[in-house]
Amino acid sequence: MKTLSGVNLYVALIHYPVVNKHGETVASAVTNLDLHDIARAACTFGVRALHVITPLADQRELAEKIVRHWTSGPGGERNPKRREALERIRVTASLDDTRSLIAEAHGRPPLVVATCARRYPEACGFGDLAGRLENGTPHLVLFGTAWGLAPELIAASDAVLEPIGGCGDYNHLSVRCAAAIVMDRLMMRRH
């Protein structure tokens, strides 16, 4: 399996706007294990950073506290591998703030790719997106917590990725597992 050192893939975990089980737009709570699992997968697959996005100040403080514990605090001393993963986390208040940070690093904002368990007619395939990544253009793939990204966020993205799919109709992965599979499929070039 070839590695892609010139690829500038970023991922974001979105806590607002997402939908609840009734399809209403809500802000979800930060979940400790989401940060660990997705940061560890990002580190494994060479993703540049995981942006944890929430407009709620107390939730950003919680996320920052978790990150500090494992990067500059006692957690990181006990477990340097966990520190290495959580050092890839950036906590921001909005997708605009995340886009600005990535634009500062690359001289241009990233192309924003939404993910969704439903299939959109214009969805981009995994192989297509993996190919587009190869020229180094920064891309930011969004993952929704709760019941997924709000439709208005998907509509405002530059592209939407095809669903992961499976062997039948069931398609209800946790955001942790979905994010890990998407990073594996995009970065390990098995398409």
Added chain:
Amino acid sequence: MKTLSGVNLYVALIHYPVVNKHGETVASAVTNLDLHDIARAACTFGVRALHVITPLADQRELAEKIVRHWTSGPGGERNPKRREALERIRVTASLDDTRSLIAEAHGRPPLVVATCARRYPEACGFGDLAGRLENGTPHLVLFGTAWGLAPELIAASDAVLEPIGGCGDYNHLSVRCAAAIVMDRLMMRRH
């Protein structure tokens, strides 16, 4: 992507014997989110069942209580998709018990495949194992909690799967994400 309806893939989440960070063999605690995440991925990728294995009676009771809440209890009424996933969970006291249950269903015990973040010289590739699954022979893939499967369990398995690998040296996925990626790679035939 082709589905493999004739494939008899089982997965097991092992809580003993696993190793702790010092390499000592221990029994780990059952984690609620492991059951949910891995059962949802098993359901998505057409895996026959997730066996949750622990020799500790109180930990089996905890696992059974979680499963009951989501299959016959209020959780399943509120969230039928979660019920569908957790119905694939079997709680057993040992790998021998799991092998016997699978042997009852198929008339022969499964081939047992260990997983490990380290590379074994004799490791089986993802493509090889995906190919072996096609003739319907039952296979049971073991995932270790804590710091992974104990060496004696790996040595006693019929085969060991190659590590997931990544884009560099970092290879520290959560068991939830590792299990999801392995099921995706084996069942979605992208090799």
